[in-house]
Amino acid sequence: MTDFLYDIPENPKPEGGTSGFFTARDGKKLRYAHFPAIQRPLKGTVVLLSGRNECIEKYFETIRDLAARGFGVAIFDWRGQGASDRVIRNPAKGHINSFKDHEHDLESFFSEIVLPDCRGPFYILAHSTGALVALQAAPSLANRVQRMMLLTPFLAPYKSPLSVRGIRRLAASYHWTGLGRLPIPGARDTRVPEPFWQNKVTSDPARYERNSLIYQTYPQLATGAPTMGWVRAAAMAIAHVQDPAFMAALKVPVLLIAAGADTVVSNYAIEAYAHRLRVGSMLTIHGARHELLQEADLFREQLLGAFDAFIPGSDAPAV
Template sequence: MSETSAPLAAPFVGSPDNPPPTDVEFGFLDLGRERRLRYALALGAEGGPSRGTVILLQGRNEASEKYFETMRDLNRLGFCVATFDWRGQGRSFRSTRSPTVGHVTRVGHYADDLLRVFSEVVLARCPGPYAILAHSMGGLVALAAMERLEPRVERMVLLAPFVGLPGSAFKTRLIGFLAGSLHWAGLGRVPLRRARRIEPGASLADNPLTSDRARVERNLALQIAAPDLFVDSLSASWLRAVLKAQRRLDDSDRIARMRIPTLFIAAGADRIVSKRTAERLAWRMRSGHFLRVPGARHELLQEADRFREPTLSAFEAFLDSALPRVRPPEPAVDTALVEEALVAALPAGAN
């Protein structure tokens, strides 16, 4: 595995409201040509032997620090956890001269990064068996990489996967045409729109990501403490690449090759991604399953407990047959001692 030391910036940002998992380890995977991916490992599975490793795939414009709470929860459930910042966000390398623009030319680059981290970090450091827990864009990347992950990954759970835009098909085609035109005109790095960021004092009622005030404040504090973890806008090429990857999921032959048992969990009040597209894809897959969390907003792992806890329960139940909780063996029974105790307990003269 080709690794480099941490850069001058701090490896992670923690706070009393957002403590990291116990003994969390950050590192950098060197891809060559001064490109590095920052990863985080939380190997402290609690409650007995490890059940295996959950590979936590983040969404767009996120960073590992945002998932400290979830990593701690997964450790308590007996899992080891591995995650990493996608290229172009967090403290992984940027693909443009402007570090504030999220940019990629094809989703395959994300899938390649996932396979590199899996083969060079996860397999080397983390115990099997392996499962994937992915949010939003991470779910799209997991589906794009599924055929290559199949030999080693037992289960996938995709939370509010970004497999389609909400709204009409005409609107999606129009957006795709505009993004594609900019890409082919050599303007693919042009920022199209500001990334959705938390604004101080914003109304919780208007927040499409979560209804939980405490988690909003926690993520806002992270954004203020480490603005370099996030980007301000996405590029035309990024949008074109994502829409192209989404269209590929309509290919029946591709869907037929998706064999990893996969649970899609949609947020019932999601305004960011298409719930209908996720449900249709789940039922078209031979190994797909679908659940909806009524009333929940897009970021299920950042939502209020009344939405978040059922999501984690469904995740654990879906993984249980492949990554079961390892229980300590029952103590051996000395049958001779049991017989002696029974004889001693019998009344005198009893047979």
């Protein structure tokens, strides 16, 4: 059997995984993997949705944690990143035309991989922009997914001088003048890891070094800075999920997790959203940075404890 996953000594593959590619509606090839539970009783499958500029390999540790809890895991690389097809010819640019494309890819993932090959019931564990996609897709997932746990969801950037509406208007001006594929002005090349002391995403040096080594060893998995078109698409998705009629129609129970020391996304926006959500609640892990699943054990164990409490089938009662 062909293996489409990459590992390094510091980041070994979880046991028993199956990997391959499925075809999106428009013909894009998207890489996926699914892994069996290694503990009994079997509790279903967690659909793990990564953030921007992430790949399956970055979640090997988390996959092992979930497998040890009795959950299978299904995961795929979003179009434009990881080992999936890029959206535009230049692979260095992190571009997407619309987050609807991500939503349709998630629907295809369920139809082609999750439902036929993975054991139910199904839960979603999603990070940052992956959490935004999960929210956007929630109405179509209502009969498939039992619960969603959304980590540091991207509902607004941290301390932006512009509102999300202002960001959308600015990005739209680039789009309509044919400049939507330009990178964000002044954005750094995210294919090149920052020194640990400069990073904003984790306080754990070992996990940061491990994740940096993945991209240094396999640079084809990395994606560069987002384009203005990506920014426009994200702002439109944020506006969509914040529409009162959309929020009122949500039926899947949601737990939003904020990182208290997040300097990537706005915790105020997450709190405001949770307050308006009929089927949702919020937890803040104080002192943690943006990438909660890549954080130090002190914070990561709090997150896994919240997972155990929220996802039915775990040893702790659901909340």
